[in-house]
Amino acid sequence: MLNVRDGALRKWRRANPALTSYAGVNDDWLCGHPLGVLTGVWHQGQVDLTAPATRNAQLEGFLRRLRAEALPWFDGSTEPEQAAERLPSVTIGLYVVDLAEWLVCRGSQDAAARLIRRWLAEDGARRPDFESGRSLGERGEQPDVSAGQWVRAGWSSAVLGLT
Secondary structure (H helix, E strand, C coil): CEEEECHHHHHHHHHCHHHCCCCCCCCCEEEEECHHHHHCCHHHHCCCCCCHHHHHHHHHHHHHHHHHHHHHHHHCCCCHHHHHHHCCHHHHHHHHHHHHHHHHHCCCHHHHHHHHHHHHHHCHHHHHHHHHHHHHHHCCCCCCCCCCHHHHHHHHHHHCCCC
8 A cells, every 4th residue: 555644734634624625533644545556457566475485576576566656656746836747647536635635735726726627627527516516615615524526626626726
């Protein structure tokens, strides 16, 4: 499992509860993936060390996959201004709200707006729920706790001034 956590995001979320849709004890958590999600092959995110004769080869292969897949993924979160363009679509698709909040907390409002635009452009079916969420935010209302990510993305876009 590959996770990104950020202490500044925790501070921002705690200081700005009206601007975040995140309600959780791990409020420094930004996003995470099993390695197999990033490689596109689920079993590549696992290493089997059962057989002593193949342990070294298994570990070396796993390390190559980490270098090839995980490190570039983490690079997408090292420079907030470039995150909207550099992060993989799978990460943005799963964590658009968290990523937008992180970019805003890091002072990258423009990057957060670009991220939202990229996310919307990748799937036009998101637009109706996104607009419902944006309307809630513009009226000063909160989305229901059971609201899906598409609604929450619209709400966040409105309250963070991204759209």
